[in-house]
Amino acid sequence: MGQDEKARKKSTELVVGVELAAVLPTDAKPWYRTRHLLLLNLALLMPLLSASAIGFDGSMMNGLQTLSQWRDYFDKPSGAVLGAMNAIFPVGKIVAVVPTAWLADRFGRKTPIWIGLLGLIGSTAIQASSHTVAQFIVGRFLMGFFTAFIGQPSPILIAELAYPTHRAKMTALYQTFFYCGSTLAAWSTYGSFRIHSTWSWRVPSVLQGAIPLIQLLGFVFVPESPRWLLANGKTSQAREILTKWHAGGDKTSVLVAYEMDQIATTVKLEQQARESSSYMDLVRTRPNQHRTLIAFIVGFFAQWNGASVVSYYLTMVLNTVGITKTSEQSLINGLLQIWNWIAAVVAGALMVDRLGRRTLFLTSVAGMLVSYIIWTALTARFVATLDEAMGRTVVAFIFIYYFFYDIAWAPLLVAYPVEIFEFGLRARGVAVMYGSTFAGLIIGQFVNPIAMGQIGWRYYIVFDCILAMLFVVIWFLFPETKGRTLEEIAEVFDGKSRKVGDVEADLKMPDSVSEQVEHVQGGSQKA
Template sequence: MNDDKKAEVVHTEDVVPLQAPPEDERPWYKQPELRKLYLMMPFLFLGSTTLGYDGSLLNGLQTMPAWQSCFAVLVFTPYVADLCGRRLGTAIGCCLVILGAAIQASAKASNPDTMFLAGRFIMGMGSNISNATCPLLITEVAHPRHRGKVTTIYNTVWYVGAILAAWTTFGTLIHLPGDLSWRLPTGLQCAMPGIQLVAIFLLPESPRWLISKGQHAKAKTILTKYHGNGSETNFVCWEFNEISGTLKLEKMASAESGWYEMVRTPGNRKRCLLIILTAIFSQCSGNGLVSYYLSAVLNTIGITNSSNQAAINGGLTIWCWLVSLGCAFLVDRVGRRTLFLISGIGMLVAFTVWTACSAVYAKTGDSAAGSAVLAMIFLFYSAAGFAWPGLTVSYTVEILPFKIRAKGLTLCFVFTSLAGIFNQYVNPVGLETLAWKFYFVYIAVLVIECLVIYFYYVETRGPTLEEIAILFDGKNANVAGNGMQVVQRVVTIDEEKNEK
């Protein structure tokens, strides 16, 4: 090759990880301060458990005013998280939940509607605030090596609250007379936020929030204590420098126009679309049929006894929790995108068989086909548990830069609620009009979902919370140069052909 030929070059870019300083490789339970941090995490998980308890307790009692109050509160939620901090924001939410639950439980028997609705509004405010601050604190204070698993566990314990509410109301309806049968489970909503309120200040504040407020020394003290077990190791210094440098770059580059920052850059627009799709898929993949209308679905296959339906519902809820909790420990081993894809394909297969068996039962009344539908419902939720219960929140918070993390999580909740409205008001019409044929709508949705996940979702396993920005923004990412860098390679055209 002559010199002129060699001059023909191609510029390519690779994202290359830089070598981070060595960290303590011991398991978390053998590191005293990290062990202490993670043993306090269940107090933050109570935010999701409270939401699950409330949702199960009042399933089917949602009204349009309740939805409107939900959306009104969501607009202000990120400002509470960003201005007051993750801990104080959680405490404010807990106080409102306790107040709302107390008002509901003490509603006058002669005219309970006004007090009950007022309590619902206040409690809705509180639960939305605490549910928006808890996952932020979890993901921002966790060690980089454990961030994915710990944050994914958060949303799976929603089922624990649902299980507690279901069995509490079952017991009080049978054993307690009169108003006490509903006042007691309503008042018990104070228990979990009460525990959380007492314990929240035992947990450290988010180092990232502290740095954003100029409190660098406090942030470094927290990182040193929990990520360095009390020693200011090279790893702690590296992590602190990456966080503080990245937040400084974010601040310099971001717009000061609030919500506009969500769509200002191509990377942020992609993040927003992923968040919206994740929220919708988490609710509208066929799971809403069972979540809201299990009784109607079971009626279509001949299971009409209320006791049998209640037992199936209780068993399904416990099964969903166990599957989703187990899958939360796979996020770093298997990867987020892979789990989403396994879940989507699994749900598609199960739902297709579910639909076919429903058609057979509708035409023949064959009890075996009805039993197969019930089995497919459990298999469908097993597949869903690989991703949607846990990753809906954890994937959302980790793909967002700190500057818009609270707003992006709010965007997720808004579209989750909108999808919930669809489930509540469209599904019953479809089931009543088309019966099992309505399932074809969700087969089409699941096909689209699998394609979108395969071609559009971004794998986030591996990088730190700050370094994930490079996956979306490339060389324009506002990331301090500690962890990853975009390296430009220069190769001849012949070399490029050989590489291909």
């Protein structure tokens, strides 16, 4: 074995662990030159786009608020009315959290996604054709409701279907696609603000249905989760999917044997521990309490770390520092979305294996805290002096703040909760994360415009305090999970010998697979 190959093997072991690295193909080509992996990752683009459908909404509502045509048509909504128009979207999502989790566990990860895509296309028509505030609000409620049907199971499907060495990056990339949708929305409103009719805001509303339509056409090529299939007695189908998509059709693949054994052992362990699964299992044991608390913190504070003030009320933030022209506000919104997407992918998602989840979270919150304090101080200075240059500097620090936000909260908002829950509770655990996210969003949608209107820049001090507290919480509560498979991550919470209820098992490589690995490695060394 050459030095380059040894270094590559060592690097792989750091990312996925020693046992999984031992069963990976020794002559593997890059994924983009390996047909079955290229096709798998192309198929996973469909569930990845679910985050884009969600991201479109926040940026679109920001953009619509900059349009005088939209404001005039709906009689200049502000305060509680504007809050209701924004908050009704996450209200719809929180209503759908429980039924979505049930559907994903009962009928498979793909079933709720199909329902959500069809529902979103219909909801788009209602919102885009609105003639009254009431119709607009109903359309947004339905958009939120069906968004949950695609947003909740999509990252779970990605995590359970992705190739083992790609899982962390693929699940981290999921939430970064939020900015794909937000960028499309921002630039569509920037391009349409010159239309002197209601089509200036109806065009972006219509485009909100474009992403679900693309997904609907491509989702037929996405396979079901092999973990769900195996857990529901469809072992042969699970093996066929892993063989086709992870091993390129090689029925003797050691990797597939290892994956099947790990999944089967985990599922059997969980099924022996409980006759039926319920939401109470999330808090029955200390490890699950730990997992659930993390899911709640990640979800709720993704909305209460200062980001939601800009995400949905950028117009009010810019007004505070003297940037009031529609063209300038729309341009800043569009540029911010591109900046967010680049930062989330390059500095966030692609770094999860190299730097780890805990490091990214701590770095993110520390950077957000420093930049938010400076942002607050500069805004206060602008209000006192009305210095135009000071206002521009505030915008620069908004971009800096979002860089630090994007390196952790964008890629790990969904990816971290998805991987810390064991299979039987994964859908419910993600439901907790989304439920707390929506709850935080709903509260923020009502509180933020009122607080910004009443106390202006002083409202930022609240988030300075929250970010300082959040750093301490993450330091003590968030463990590192890199270098492990989905099944092995349980060791971080349950210990080396996993225990669920009164059932205990040690998830080590089985002897049969170990013998195959030794045979393959021995053959390769002789060659």
